[in-house]
Amino acid sequence: MRETIRSTAWEVAARVDAADFSGAQQYLLALHPADQADVLGEFDDAAREALIAGFSPEQLAGLLEHLTAQERTAVARLIAVDALAAALDASPPETAADVLHNLAPEESFAVLGSMHETAAVEPLLAHSDESAGGIMTPNVVALRPEMTAAGAIDYMRTTQLPEGDAYYLYVLDEASRLLGVLNLRQLLTAAPDRPLHELMDINVITTTPETDQEEVLRTLQHYGLRAVPVVDGSGHLVGVTTADELLDVAQQEATEDMFRMVGLDEEEPFMGPVVPSVRRRLPWLTLNIITVFIAAATISVFEDTLERAAALAIFLPVVAGLGGNAGTQTLTLVVRAMALGEYDRRQWREVLPREIAIAVLNGAALGLLVAVLAGVWQDNLYLGIVIGVAMLGNLLIAGIAGVLVPTSLRLFRSDPALGSSIVVTAVTDVMGFFFFLGMAALLISQID
Amino acid sequence: MRETIRSTAWEVAARVDAADFSGAQQYLLALHPADQADVLGEFDDAAREALIAGFSPEQLAGLLEHLTAQERTAVARLIAVDALAAALDASPPETAADVLHNLAPEESFAVLGSMHETAAVEPLLAHSDESAGGIMTPNVVALRPEMTAAGAIDYMRTTQLPEGDAYYLYVLDEASRLLGVLNLRQLLTAAPDRPLHELMDINVITTTPETDQEEVLRTLQHYGLRAVPVVDGSGHLVGVTTADELLDVAQQEATEDMFRMVGLDEEEPFMGPVVPSVRRRLPWLTLNIITVFIAAATISVFEDTLERAAALAIFLPVVAGLGGNAGTQTLTLVVRAMALGEYDRRQWREVLPREIAIAVLNGAALGLLVAVLAGVWQDNLYLGIVIGVAMLGNLLIAGIAGVLVPTSLRLFRSDPALGSSIVVTAVTDVMGFFFFLGMAALLISQID
Numbered sequence: 001m002r003e004t005i006r007s008t009a010w011e012v013a014a015r016v017d018a019a020d021f022s023g024a025q026q027y028l029l030a031l032h033p034a035d036q037a038d039v040l041g042e043f044d045d046a047a048r049e050a051l052i053a054g055f056s057p058e059q060l061a062g063l064l065e066h067l068t069a070q071e072r073t074a075v076a077r078l079i080a081v082d083a084l085a086a087a088l089d090a091s092p093p094e095t096a097a098d099v100l101h102n103l104a105p106e107e108s109f110a111v112l113g114s115m116h117e118t119a120a121v122e123p124l125l126a127h128s129d130e131s132a133g134g135i136m137t138p139n140v141v142a143l144r145p146e147m148t149a150a151g152a153i154d155y156m157r158t159t160q161l162p163e164g165d166a167y168y169l170y171v172l173d174e175a176s177r178l179l180g181v182l183n184l185r186q187l188l189t190a191a192p193d194r195p196l197h198e199l200m201d202i203n204v205i206t207t208t209p210e211t212d213q214e215e216v217l218r219t220l221q222h223y224g225l226r227a228v229p230v231v232d233g234s235g236h237l238v239g240v241t242t243a244d245e246l247l248d249v250a251q252q253e254a255t256e257d258m259f260r261m262v263g264l265d266e267e268e269p270f271m272g273p274v275v276p277s278v279r280r281r282l283p284w285l286t287l288n289i290i291t292v293f294i295a296a297a298t299i300s301v302f303e304d305t306l307e308r309a310a311a312l313a314i315f316l317p318v319v320a321g322l323g324g325n326a327g328t329q330t331l332t333l334v335v336r337a338m339a340l341g342e343y344d345r346r347q348w349r350e351v352l353p354r355e356i357a358i359a360v361l362n363g364a365a366l367g368l369l370v371a372v373l374a375g376v377w378q379d380n381l382y383l384g385i386v387i388g389v390a391m392l393g394n395l396l397i398a399g400i401a402g403v404l405v406p407t408s409l410r411l412f413r414s415d416p417a418l419g420s421s422i423v424v425t426a427v428t429d430v431m432g433f434f435f436f437l438g439m440a441a442l443l444i445s446q447i448d
Numbered sequence: 449m450r451e452t453i454r455s456t457a458w459e460v461a462a463r464v465d466a467a468d469f470s471g472a473q474q475y476l477l478a479l480h481p482a483d484q485a486d487v488l489g490e491f492d493d494a495a496r497e498a499l500i501a502g503f504s505p506e507q508l509a510g511l512l513e514h515l516t517a518q519e520r521t522a523v524a525r526l527i528a529v530d531a532l533a534a535a536l537d538a539s540p541p542e543t544a545a546d547v548l549h550n551l552a553p554e555e556s557f558a559v560l561g562s563m564h565e566t567a568a569v570e571p572l573l574a575h576s577d578e579s580a581g582g583i584m585t586p587n588v589v590a591l592r593p594e595m596t597a598a599g600a601i602d603y604m605r606t607t608q609l610p611e612g613d614a615y616y617l618y619v620l621d622e623a624s625r626l627l628g629v630l631n632l633r634q635l636l637t638a639a640p641d642r643p644l645h646e647l648m649d650i651n652v653i654t655t656t657p658e659t660d661q662e663e664v665l666r667t668l669q670h671y672g673l674r675a676v677p678v679v680d681g682s683g684h685l686v687g688v689t690t691a692d693e694l695l696d697v698a699q700q701e702a703t704e705d706m707f708r709m710v711g712l713d714e715e716e717p718f719m720g721p722v723v724p725s726v727r728r729r730l731p732w733l734t735l736n737i738i739t740v741f742i743a744a745a746t747i748s749v750f751e752d753t754l755e756r757a758a759a760l761a762i763f764l765p766v767v768a769g770l771g772g773n774a775g776t777q778t779l780t781l782v783v784r785a786m787a788l789g790e791y792d793r794r795q796w797r798e799v800l801p802r803e804i805a806i807a808v809l810n811g812a813a814l815g816l817l818v819a820v821l822a823g824v825w826q827d828n829l830y831l832g833i834v835i836g837v838a839m840l841g842n843l844l845i846a847g848i849a850g851v852l853v854p855t856s857l858r859l860f861r862s863d864p865a866l867g868s869s870i871v872v873t874a875v876t877d878v879m880g881f882f883f884f885l886g887m888a889a890l891l892i893s894q895i896d
Contacts, residue, residue: 034671041792066672068789153601157636167615184632188605217695223482224514226692243692244674247665248788250695254702255784258709262776270785271798274805281777281806285770285814292769293821299762306761310754313761314747317768317877321740322733324772325870328710329729336703337718340696341516344489350719357722358729366733373741422773429765 005031009039012051016043021050029055033062041071049078060087065095069248073102081107085114088121094137094245097124101134123238132216133209135249136230136239141169143196145179150192168227170237171200177235178204206231209238213249216241257339260417261331263287284419291426295320298430302437309448311378312440315387318370319436323394323428326362330355330402331424335417338406348407352400359399363392382446390436394428401427453479457487460499464491469498477503481510489519497526508535513543517696521550529555533562536569542585542693545572549582571686580664581657583697584678584687589617591644593627598640616675618685619648625683626652654679657686661697664689705787708865709779711735732867739874743768746878750885757896759826760888763835766818767884771842771876774810778803778850779872783865786854796855800848807847811840830894838884842876849875 008027015024028036028051040048040063052060052075060079064072064087076084076099088096088111100108100121112118112125120138127133143152152169169187171180180200190199207216207228220228220243227242256266263284268277299306299316306312334351337343343351367388375384401424406416440447456475463472476484476499488496488511500508500523508527512520512535524532524547536544536559548556548569560566560573568586575581591600600617617635619628628648638647654677655664668676668691675690704714711732716725747754747764754760782799785791791799815836823832849872854864888895 032671038670066670070790153605153636157601157640188601192605220692221695222486222514223480224692226690242674243690243695244668244672247669247691247695247698250698251702251788254699255705255787257703258706258780258784261706262773262780264777264780268781270781270790271802274802274809277802277806278809281774282810282813284777285774285810286817288770288773289766289814289817289821292766295765295769296762299765300759303758303762306754306758310751310758310761311748313754313758313764314744314751316761316764317743317747317881318737318740320765320768321743321873321877322736325710325736325873326729326733328869329712329732332706332710332712333716333718336706339703340699342518342718354719354722354725358725361722361726362730362733365730366737369734369737373737421776425769425773429769433765 005035005038008035009042012039013042016047016051022054024051025054029059032066033059034066036063037066037068037071040067040075045074045078048075052078055087057083057086057090060084061090061095064088064091064099069098069102072099076103077107081110082114085111085116089115089117092137093117093120093124093139094135096121097134098129100125101129127209130213131209132207132211132213132228132230132241133238135213135216135245136209136241137245138239140229140237140240142172142176142237143169145171145173145195145197145200147196148193149187149190149196149199152187152196168229168240170229170240171196172237176237178206178229178231178237180204181229204229207241208232213241213246214253217246217249217253220246254339257335257417260415260419261335261421263419263422284422287419288422291422291429294426295429295433298433299437302433302441305437305441305444308444309440311383312437312447314378315374315383315436316433318374318387319390319394319432320429322366322370322391323398323432324425326359326395327398327402327424327428328421330359330399331406331420334403334406335420338410338416348403352403355399355403356396359395360392363395366395367391380447382443383440386439386443386447387436390432390439393435394432397431398424398428453483453486456483457490460487461490464495464499470502472499473502477507480514481507482514484511485514485516485519488515488523493522493526496523500526503535505531505534505538508532509538509543512536512539512547517546517550520547524551525555529558530562533559537563537565540585541565541568541572541587542583544569545582546577548573549577575657578661579657580655580659580661580676580678580689581686583661583664583693584657584689585693586687588677588685588688590620590624590685591617593619593621593643593645593648595644596641597635597638597644597647600635600644616677616688618677618688619644620685624685626654626677626679626685628652629677652677655689656680661689661694662701665694665697665701668694702787705783705865708863708867709783709869711867711870732870735867736870739870739877742874743877743881746881747885750881750889753885753889753892756892757888759831760885760895762826763822763831763884764881766822766835767838767842767880768877770814770818770839771846771880772873774807774843775846775850775872775876776869778807778847779854779868782851782854783868786858786864796851800851803847803851804844807843808840811843814843815839828895830891831888834887834891834895835884838880838887841883842880845879846872846876 008031011027012024028039067075088099100112168181168183170178173179180202181204182200186199205223207219207230209230209232216228227240229237230239230241232238259266265280268280370391371384371388374387375381405420405423410416456479459475460472476487515523536547548560616629616631618626621627628650629652630648634647653671655667657678657680664676675688677685678687680686707714713728716728818839819832819836822835823829853868853871858864
C-alpha cells in the first residue's frame, strides 16, 4: 500500500473509531476506487457496511469492480437489495454477472428482479463463471459489411459506443452472425469510401461460450491476440474475451501445478465446507500410505542390522529428508519449465546430465558436511563415511527422479505435475534407506 | 496441437525426410505464424535452418513474434546476419529488442549494424528485459492538447498509425511530456470541436522504464487498466506496456511461489551453467541439514527405546512421510491463496479451525488404516495403536504448521513462501517422531 493511501487509511480509521462515518467516507471517496477497495479491506464487516452506506450507485459500482473476487462477494452481501441492484445497473455486465453468480440463488434472483439493465447480464448468467461465456463482455463494436470506412467512423461517433475494448471491430450480418474482423488502425487508414467487406479479415480466430477459460487463454497467447470473439453454435457473436480479463486466469492456471504436485485438487476452494475438502485430499494421502509402507518395507529388510546398531535409526530422516527436498527442487524446476512452455520432453537428454552434475556437486559438499557431523556426533568414522556416501547417492537419485518422473508422466499423456511430489519423495526415501542401511549392513562390525 | 496443424506437421516431416525443403516450406507457410512456430518446434536445428532458409523478412518476422522466448533465440541463431536484420526491421520494436537482448553481444551489434529501423529499437535495448522499459512498445498514438476531437480523428486517419494498441490515446506537449490520456470511445463520442485538453484525464497512472515488470503488472491489475504508459524522469512518454504483453509475466510471477516454497531461487534458469545453480541451491540444502539433524536429535532421545524394539525404526518414514505431505498440502493452499490475494493474514482465525477439522477427519481415517496395517504386519496391537494415534497427532500438527508458518512469515513482512516447505516438513518430522517414539517408550513393555 502506498504512503498516500496508507495515510488516508489512518484518517478513515480514526473517524471510524469515533463513529464519524460521513467524515470517514469523505476521505475514502477521494481515492481511486481500486485504492478504496484496499482501504476497506482493513475494516471488519460492521465498519465496512457503515462506510459504504452513503455511496451512490456509481460509487458502489466502481468499488465492486476493483475488489478481489472473494471480497466482492463479501461486500455485495453487506448492501441492501435495492442499492445493490442500482449499483449493478451501473456496473459493466461482466462484473454484475460475477456478483450475481456468487450470491446465494435466492439473493441473486431478488437483486436481478430489482435491476433495470438485465438484457446484457442475463445471457452471461447462463454460463459457468470459468467459461468464455462467463468472463466475456457482451459489449462489442459491431459494424455491417456494406458500411464504408468513413461511414463506420461516423457510425461509431454518433452511436453510444460500449465501454468495452474498441481495438478490434467486428463485422456482422443482419442476423448478428460474425463475418469478419478489422482493427481500428485498418479502419482509420483505409480509403474513406472502401466498404468494410473489402477491408475485413475473414479468418477470425474465435471461441465458443462453453470453452474453458484456460483454453481461451491458450488461444489468445498462442496467436498473440488482444481479444478473442465468442461465437455461439449458430455463428452469432455473443461477446468478446480480452487479455486484461485473462490476467487472473493466467495466474490461477500457473499456480495449479503447485496443487497437482502435492496431490491437491486444483478446484479445492481455499475456504468452504470441510467434508468435500477431506474427500478431495484423502485419495492422495491414501496413495501416500502405499509409498510410505514401501519405504517402511525397505527398512524392515535391514531389521537385523538395526537391532545390532540402533543408532542407525537416528540418521534415517537425514538421508530421507535431504534427498526428498533436493528431488522436489529438481521436480519443481522441470514442472514449471513445462508449464511455461520452456521444456520439451525430448530435452530430457540435456536436462538430465545438467541435474546430475548439480547433484554430484551438491552431494559431495553436503555428503562431506553430514559425514563430519554424524561421525563426530556418534564418534564413529565408518558411520560418517556410510552416511556421507549414502547422501551423495541419494542426491543423484533425487536429481534423476526429479527429471524423469514428470517427463514420463507427460510421455504417457498424463499431467506431468499430478502427485509427482509424492512419487519423487517415495523414490528418494526408498533408495536413500537402501543405500544407507545396505552399506551399514556391510560395515556392521565397524559400526555397532 | 490441433488436428489440421498435426496433419500439416506430418506433410512437412515427410518432405523434410525426402530433403524436399521447398515443398515442406509451402505446407508450412500456409499456416498461421503461431502454428508454424509449433510445427518448427518438432524439428532439429539443421531441419529448421533449411525450412526457414527461403522465408521473406516479413514471414521471418511473423515467425519470430510467435515463438516462445527460448525458441526465439534458438531460431534467431540459425538466421544469417543480413536476413535477421531484415526480419527485425519488419518486426515490432519490442520483438526486435527481445531478440537482440538474447543474442551474444557481438552478434547483437552485428545485426543492429545491418538494420535500418533502429530508432525505435535502440532505446528499448538500454533497459533490462524484465523492466517496463524492456517490455514496453514505443509505438503510441500521441496527440496534442489543442487538437479538436474531429481534428484528432482526421490526424489519426492521415498519419501512419503505429501497430500498437490504439485504445488509450496520449496527449503530449511539444517536448513529448505526457499531459493526459483519453480513450477512443471518449474521442469518438465527444462534440467534434472540443479540444483534447478539455476531454483528457490528467490523472494518469504511469510507470517508469526502470520499474520491474511484476510491479507494472500489479499496477495494471490493481487499477483494472488495459495499458500503463511509461514515462521517464523528465516526464517524457517513452512507451506503453499492455495487458497482453503482461500475460507471460503473470504466469511467471505466479509460479515463483512454487520455487520459493522448496528453497529454489526464482531466477534460477531452467538450463544454463551448472555452478551458479549449485550455488543457488546449496544455502537452502544447508539449512535443510540443520532441520534434519534436529529431527535426528529427536530420535536420539529415544535411542534406549529403539534398542529394545528395533522394529519401531521401520515406521519412522510412515509417521514422517504422511505428516510432511499433509502439511505441504495445507501450506500450498495457503501460499496460493495469498498469491492470488484471496487470503488476508487476519483470516487465520477462520482458516486454522477449518484445516484442523480436515486434519482430524483425515487423521482419524488414515490413523485407523495405518494402525491396522502396522498392527497386523508386526502382529502387535499396541504398536498399531501407538502409530495410529501418532498419525492423528501429526496430521493435526501438519494442518496447524501449514497455516501458521506462511502466516507468520508474512506477519514479519517476509515472503510467505520462502523455504516454507522445508520448515513445515521439519516441524512434522520432529513432532511425528516425538509422538510416535514417546508413546512407544511409555508402552515399551507391550511392544518389545
